[in-house]
Each structure stands twice: as C-alpha cells, then as structure tokens.
Amino acid sequence: QVNLVESGGGSVEAGGSLRLSCVASGYTVNTNCMGWFRQAPGKEREGVGVMYTTGHVAGRTYYADSMKGRFTISQGSAKDTMYLQMNDLQPEDSATYYCAATLDVHMTIAMRGMGPADFDYWGQGTQVVVSS
Numbered sequence: 001q002v003n004l005v006e007s008g009g010g011s012v013e014a015g016g017s018l019r020l021s022c023v024a025s026g027y028t029v030n031t032n033c034m035g036w037f038r039q040a041p042g043k044e045r046e047g048v049g050v051m052y053t054t055g056h057v058a059g060r061t062y063y064a065d066s067m068k069g070r071f072t073i074s075q076g077s078a079k080d081t082m083y084l085q086m087n088d089l090q091p092e093d094s095a096t097y098y099c100a101a102t103l104d105v106h107m108t109i110a111m112r113g114m115g116p117a118d119f120d121y122w123g124q125g126t127q128v129v130v131s132s
Contacts, residue, residue, distance in 0.1 A: 002026045002121040004099045009126030017087045020126060022099030024080040031121065033104040034082045035114055036073060038095035038128075045098070047114035049073045051082055052107065062110045089130045096125040 008020040022034065032055065036048035049063035051073045061073045072085040082099065100119035104110075109118050 002028055002031055002101055004101060004121055004123035006097065006099045006123045006126040009097060009128045011129040011131065012089055014090055014130055014132050016089050016130070017085070018089065018128060020084040020086070020097055020099075020128075021076075022082045022084075022123060023078075024082075024099075024101055024121075028080050028101070031101040031103050033102050033109060034080075035100045035102075035109070035119060036071075036082075036084045037098045037100060037114075037116060038093075039098065039125075040092075040095040043095075045116045047116075048084065048097075050109055050114055051075055052104075052110070053079045053082075057107065060110075062114075064114065086128070089128070091130045091132045094128060094130045096127050098125045099123040 003026045006022050035050040039045040047064045048067045051061045059075045070087050074083045101121040102119040
C-alpha cells in the first residue's frame with residue numbers, strides 16, 4: 001500500500017501563486033511515477049502533469065498540453081516528495097488538487113498522456129480557491 005498526502009492548498013487572489021506538496025509513504029518501491037490531477041465541482045478529473053521518481057529518468061516531468069506554462073512539477077530532496085508550483089493563478093484554476101502514484105515501467109503515460117485510470121494510488125486532495 002502507498003499513502004499519499006497533499007498539502008499547500010488555500011485561497012489566493014487571481015495572479016497569485018501557490019506551491020502544493022505531496023509526500024508518498026509506505027511501499028513506494030511499487031511506484032515510479034507520481035502525478036498531479038485536479039477536479040473542479042461538476043467537472044471531470046483532469047491531469048496536470050507527471051514526474052518519474054526513479055532510475056535514469058528520475059525527476060523527468062511531462063505536462064498535459066493545457067497545463068504547460070504556469071505549472072511546474074519538481075522532485076524534493078527525498079524521491080518520494082513532489083511539488084506543484086502554480087503561478088499566475090486564475091479563478092478557473094480553482095479545484096481540488098490530487099496527488100497520485102503508479103508503476104509505469106515503459107513510460108507509457110509520458111508517451112500518450114495521463115488519465116485517472118492510469119494511477120493506482122491517490123491522496124485525499126487539497127483545495128485551491130482563486131478569487132477574482
């Protein structure tokens with residue numbers, strides 16, 4: 001079992017920034033890919049980006065096309081820690097942000113894109129509210 005805990009959510013005004021954190025614990029040897037998703041009320045969960053955590057691709061990141069530019073994923077000093085830096089936040093970025101993890105040996109997610117079904121483990125989410 002892998003446990004994921006997100007933190008760093010909160011309320012900001014449009015144009016502001018937030019950094020979310022995700023810490024994985026438990027049997028993390030079962031995973032090599034961590035990702036960020038978000039879900040706004042009444043909408044489907046959408047991918048932000050992923051980061052590979054082990055081997056020669058450790059720290060390598062890939063983003064959903066719509067998320068490129070204002071969002072940056074990075075790895076902490078501990079390989080099981082992941083950050084999401086969000087800049088120039090807009091009201092449409094308001095959502096619950098989730099951390100997820102999975103094993104993706106062949107980097108399939110990086111090649112074809114990410115979806116919620118690709119991930120086996122999920123955190124509880126952290127809420128981000130952006131006011132105009």
